[in-house]
Amino acid sequence: MTVPAQVQTTAPARSVQLHPLSRRIMHWINALAMFVxxxxxxxxxxxxxxxPIHFGFPDYLTLGGDFTVTEAVSNEDGLANALLWHFxxxxxxxxxxxxxxxxxxVSGHFRRDFLPVSVGAxxxxxLDALRGRLDHRLGEYNAVQRVFYWGVLAAIxxxxxxxxxxxxPVQLQWLTALFGGYEFARVVHFFGMAAIVGFLVVHLALTALVPKTLVAMVVGRASETPHPRNGGQR
Ligand code: HEM
Structure with missing residues (x-):
């Protein structure tokens, strides 16, 4: 029996290539380097x-050395090791x-996949994401992702x-001056880190909501049921 076209709302799932190997390798190297x-x-x-305010990060969330955290805090080696890891x-x-x-x-990936962006979109x-109604279509970043990706690239x-x-600060005096001097550059560096951490919280939450995107960022492919709204076209 032939099914009328208007009743055919879903097409069979198909496997689509989403991320080339080079992008996956660079994404995970970046994640590891960021962690360190x-x-x-x-x-x-x-x-x-x-x-100038008094707060510190919990020692168990910090890295730098294979001694116990309590010893590290009372030991200047804790700073030296952390600096070595950082550099x-x-x-x-x-x-x-x-x-x-x-x-x-060069590959056109940013132009194709991170653009266009607009305030309206x-x-x-x-708002759709806040209401839990944001539609995730594999192979296509929504406007929140696009803006966040540009934002995190700028923050990095x-x-x-x-x-x-x-x-x-001596060899690169011009750069230090551009950031308003040594002390202010440290504040900028801190808030750059804070922006990246803020991005990561949202990024990991979105990933947890759509776990198949994580599989695709590991193996490159994902199986997709084409979206009925556009007749299965991406
Ligand atoms: C354990 C940590 C991380 C996980 C699990 C993770 C997961 C993912 C996933 C699943 C995607 C694909 C999203 C989609 O297809 O809708 C993605 C893309 C992306 N992630 Fe992450 N990510 C992590 C760390 C990071 C970090 C640290 C950064 C940068 C600070 C980052 C920046 C990006 C960017 C820019 C993209 C877009 C990649 C592209 O298309 O070129 N991620 N991530």
Missing amino acids: MIGSGWRIYNFYPAL AAMWVLVLNFLAYVIVGF FLRDF LVTILSGLSIWK
Whole structure:
């Protein structure tokens, strides 16, 4: 029996390639390097706070050394080790970030998948997400994701540049001056980190809501039931 076209709302699931190997490798190298940078950065902060207010990160959330956390806090080696971790992961983060940005622009990935963005689309998708009604279509980022991806790329860039300016304030005087001097550059570096951590909270929550995106970011492919609204076209 032939089913009338208007009744055929769903097409069979198909497997689609979503992320090339290079993107997946760079995404996970970035996640690992971020984990080390943030953990060691928080320990450096505990020894040498950038903000005038009194707070510290819980020791168990910080990285830098294979001794117990309590010993580390009372031991200057805790700072030296955290700095070594921070400087080691820094190179991985910077080189990987540069590669990701170059490939993103040159391959057309950013133009195809991160654009267009508009305030109207962002507000619409943001409100839908709050109401739990945001439709996730594999292979297509919604406006909230697009804005957040551009935002985190900008935050990473500012954090890298302010980090370089406090690492080599003499050799890179012009860069330190651009950030309003050494002490202010440290504050900028801190808020850059805070923006990245804020992004990560939302990013991980969205990933948990649509776990198949995580599978796709690991294996590259996902099986998709084409969306009835557009006749199964992406
Ligand atoms: C354990 C940590 C992380 C998990 C589980 C994770 C998960 C994911 C997943 C599942 C996607 C694909 C989203 C989709 O298809 O809708 C994605 C994309 C992305 N993630 Fe993450 N992520 C993590 C860490 C990070 C970090 C630390 C950053 C940056 C600070 C980041 C930045 C991005 C960006 C920019 C994309 C878009 C990739 C592209 O299409 O080029 N992620 N992530």
